[in-house]
Amino acid sequence: MLSFIRLRCYHIIRLSTVRYASSKKKHVSSTTPILRHNWLDMTSEIYPTDGSNLSLIPDSSFNIRIIQYLSDSIKTRLSSNISQHLLNSFQTWSPREFYDLINILGSYGLQPIDVLRLLINLPSTDKIIITNENLKQCFENLLTLKFDTTTRSILISNDPNIIQYDLNYLRERLDVLLCYFTKREIYKLIRTHKKLFSENWFDLDYKINYLRIMLFASTRDIVESGALSYTIDHIRQRYLFVYRAGLFKRVRREEEYVLQRDLNINLIDIFNTSLSTFLKRTTNNLLRKDDYQAFIDSLKYETFDNEFQRYLTLDKNRKKIDDEDDNDDETSLTILNDKSLALRNVEDKPTIWHTLSDYNPDRHRRRKIAQNVDPNIRL
Incomplete structure (x- = not known):
């Protein structure tokens, strides 16, 4: 009896000790803060004397130092083609103008990799378009739409055309996207689709409806697959190839989609892969690139006008046939x-x-x- 009481007391003491010890553990947050770049070092490294006395006359040597500073900041050596492209693009910019451009981009939270991507993707280095006022207004518009710092950096660095868009255009594009996706899904789309806000809405809307109607894909699968960053021809060719080969089963109801989703090929393997990887993951290399090209050539003789209407009409006709068969069975x-x-x-x-x-x-x-x-x- 005494041994039983001693054993029970021992378990109670040990249990409280474990609870107390576990309560003292320091839980590390999974979302660690991103280390921001200190742009104040740029002044001391590039222009050690006085940054306020920068010349207003174009100087290629100064531009080379800034490009080299950005390359050292990302710890990656730029190729000769990219370096020459940047030098040619900003050869008419003075040290003061180029320095102010980099400084204002860094003040709005852009990292060196984002700044380099923006400079490379700039469609034009016209000083009338790329001004401090336009950049400030662009960032203010994105702040008004409540985009976080990372999303703003990715959006403006991947698509610098957004600098020319006003707030009404950005709000209208965001509103129509919210008709299909949630705000969180739009954040993910910005990372996968570089031209989400500048692409023609008719083309983008057609691709969204194609994936939703023809494949019955959910918005989550559309976002994760990255299919919207490709053209409608690419999406149609890849889908028809796996569907007509019997490798992808088309569903017409949400209940069927839930069951068939894990059985079908992942959409990211269909759309967001190279041709060799696509054939390997879908056909296990049983079909070659020549077979795929022959299939693409055969699609040239087909017309895809009103393909949504024809597909939905076919669905209605099938339902009528099924209803007639059910009535015959009942009689x-x-x-x-x-x-x-x-x-x-x-x-x-x-x-x-x-x-x-x-x-x-x-x-x-x-x-x-x-x-x-x-x-x-x-x-």
């Missing part, structure tokens, strides 16, 4: 007794299990119904 049905009718209804009920499989969860119920119909049946 030809002969009811012998209630038990046989119940047995037939249970057997005709669709199930995900194979008919020859013995792992159907309703197999015991079917045995009982069959025995009620004929007690002499031995199952």
Whole structure:
């Protein structure tokens, strides 16, 4: 008896000790803060004397030092083509203008990698378009739309054309995107689709509806696949290839999509891969690039006008045919007794299990119904 009490007290003491020790643990947050670049070092490294006395005359040597500073900041050496492209693009810019441009980009939270990407993707280095006022107004518009710092940096560095857009245009594009996606999904789309805000809305809307109607894809799968960053021809060719080859099953209801989603090929493997990787993951290299090219050539003889309407009309016709078949079955049905009718209804009920499989969860119920119909049946 005493040993039992001692054992119980020992467990109680140990339990409280463990709880106290676990409460003292320091939980590290999974979202660690991003280390921001200190742009104040740029002045001391590039222009050690006085940054206010920068020349207003174009100087290629100063531009080379800034480009080299950005390259050293990302710890990656730029290729000769990229360096020459940047020098040619800003050869008419004076040291003061180029320095102010880099400084204002850094003041709004852009990292050196974002600044380099923006300078490379600039469609034009016209000083009338790229001004401090336009940049400030662009960042203020993005702040008004409540984009966070990382999203703003990715958006403006991948698509510098956004500098020329006013607040009304940005708000209108965001509103139409919210008709399809959530705010969180739009943040992910900005990372996968570089021209999300500058692409023609008719083309973008057509791609979204193609994925939603023809593939019955969810918005989450559309975002994760990165398919919207490609053209409609690329999306149609890849999809029709796997569908007509019998590698992708098309569904028409949300319930079917939930079951078939894990059985079909992942959308990211269909759309967001190279041709060799696409054939490897979908056909296990049974089909070659020549086979795929032959299929693409055959699509040139097909017309895809009103393909949504034809697909939906085909769906309605199939429903009418199914309804007519159901009516014929009901008129030809002969009811012998209630038990046989119940047995037939249970057997005709669709199930995900194979008919020859013995792992159907309703197999015991079917045995009982069959025995009620004929007690002499031995199952």
